[in-house]
Amino acid sequence: MKPSTLRETLRAHYDEESLRPETLQRLLSLEGAGRRRKSLGYGWGLAAALLLSLGLLFFWNGMRQNDLAAGIAAEVAMNHAKDLAVEFVATDLSGLRKQMDKLDFTLLESHHLKGRGLRLLGARYCSIQGQLAAQIRLKDGTGSTQTLYQTPLDSSTARLSARRSVAAGIEVQMWQEDGLFMVLAEAERKPEE
Amino acid sequence: MSQARQPKGLEELLQRGFRFALSLTGDRQEAEDLLQDAWVAMLRSRSPRHLGYLFQVIRNRFLDLQRRRGLVSFEPIEASEDELGGLGFLDATQSRVDLATVEQALRYLRPQEREALFLAAVEGYTVKEIAELTERPLGTVSSLVQRARKKIQSRFRGDHERALP
Numbered sequence: 001m002k003p004s005t006l007r008e009t010l011r012a013h014y015d016e017e018s019l020r021p022e023t024l025q026r027l028l029s030l031e032g033a034g035r036r037r038k039s040l041g042y043g044w045g046l047a048a049a050l051l052l053s054l055g056l057l058f059f060w061n062g063m064r065q066n067d068l069a070a071g072i073a074a075e076v077a078m079n080h081a082k083d084l085a086v087e088f089v090a091t092d093l094s095g096l097r098k099q100m101d102k103l104d105f106t107l108l109e110s111h112h113l114k115g116r117g118l119r120l121l122g123a124r125y126c127s128i129q130g131q132l133a134a135q136i137r138l139k140d141g142t143g144s145t146q147t148l149y150q151t152p153l154d155s156s157t158a159r160l161s162a163r164r165s166v167a168a169g170i171e172v173q174m175w176q177e178d179g180l181f182m183v184l185a186e187a188e189r190k191p192e193e
Numbered sequence: 194m195s196q197a198r199q200p201k202g203l204e205e206l207l208q209r210g211f212r213f214a215l216s217l218t219g220d221r222q223e224a225e226d227l228l229q230d231a232w233v234a235m236l237r238s239r240s241p242r243h244l245g246y247l248f249q250v251i252r253n254r255f256l257d258l259q260r261r262r263g264l265v266s267f268e269p270i271e272a273s274e275d276e277l278g279g280l281g282f283l284d285a286t287q288s289r290v291d292l293a294t295v296e297q298a299l300r301y302l303r304p305q306e307r308e309a310l311f312l313a314a315v316e317g318y319t320v321k322e323i324a325e326l327t328e329r330p331l332g333t334v335s336s337l338v339q340r341a342r343k344k345i346q347s348r349f350r351g352d353h354e355r356a357l358p
Contacts (some may be wrong), residue, residue, distance in 0.1 A: 006282070006286050006314065009295050013295050014216075019225065024204060027207055028207070031232075078229060125262060
């Protein structure tokens with residue numbers, strides 16, 4: 001065996017651990033999206049400075065909301081695509097509430113999803129924009145998986161209106177409900193040809 | 194700020210961020226989640242893509258999530274006299290251990306021990322730089338690295354003793 005110091009051995013160990021190529025590419029693509037938004041923001045910032053109009057102020061607020069929503073959609077789409085195993089298995093929400101006792105809010109049954117025939121599989125802890133959230137795994141009648149996120153509204157998400165977008169082939173819907181911010185992610189449904 | 198070598202591009206920045214996250218979590222999947230979370234936060238704040246800043250964001254996110262889950266408490270550690278030394282032992286040939294032992298032993302270290310050992314041995318941080326990043330006293334940092342080293346070497350010795358006929 002080649003003699004090596006503790007430093008060399010530790011470096012060899014960590015050198016073997018790398019991000020998977022697909023994960024690395026996803027993270028790099030987020031950086032690119034951020035840069036595009038940034039340059040657009042500067043353009044409108046200059047226009048706002050020149051015009052000083054109230055109309056542009058409203059527009060700027062809209063941009064900030066779009067920026068935040070795009071960031072959330074990208075984060076949620078990436079988590080959905082990972083298809084991580086649930087930490088807590090339950091078939092109803094009360095079972096989940098008992099197990100996920102570190103949440104500082106109560107999981108809610110969304111009115112938005114009623115009548116869609118979704119079956120609960122379980123959940124795990126996660127975060128959205130750095131805030132603790134529940135990532136709830138659901139299955140619909142066709143067998144496809146959907147991921148529902150619930151987290152308390154904060155000063156940023158409270159300003160977001162309900163919206164739908166597509167990020168990395170994942171359809172993302174977000175809305176507010178009874179003090180919670182909810183996001184649903186599912187594979188994009190393509191129109192039948 | 195650290196004298197450690199700065200990454201040459203975003204790929205290297207992310208890979209090193211991932212390895213630091215792994216030193217905290219001890220789990221690949223959790224490390225990916227942690228890095229993603231920190232990366233999104235960095236992009237949102239439009240802060241410079243600096244390694245030290247990325248480490249700080251990763252660390253803060255890790256502590257925040259773990260505290261909320263009630264999984265770890267980062268209690269202060271008092272350093273004993275023999276633990277207040279430099280990091281020269283990392284490069285001493287007497288401290289050598291094999292790769293398989295290190296991989297196993299790292300699982301038994303506490304997150305703060307793995308973190309301090311990673312920063313010292315892999316990233317080349319000094320005790321002072323680790324103390325600044327982690328906001329811990331110098332003695333505590335020395336103690337964490339020394340204890341991590343002792344735990345790894347005791348496991349190495351144990352393996353060799355078990356291997357004897």
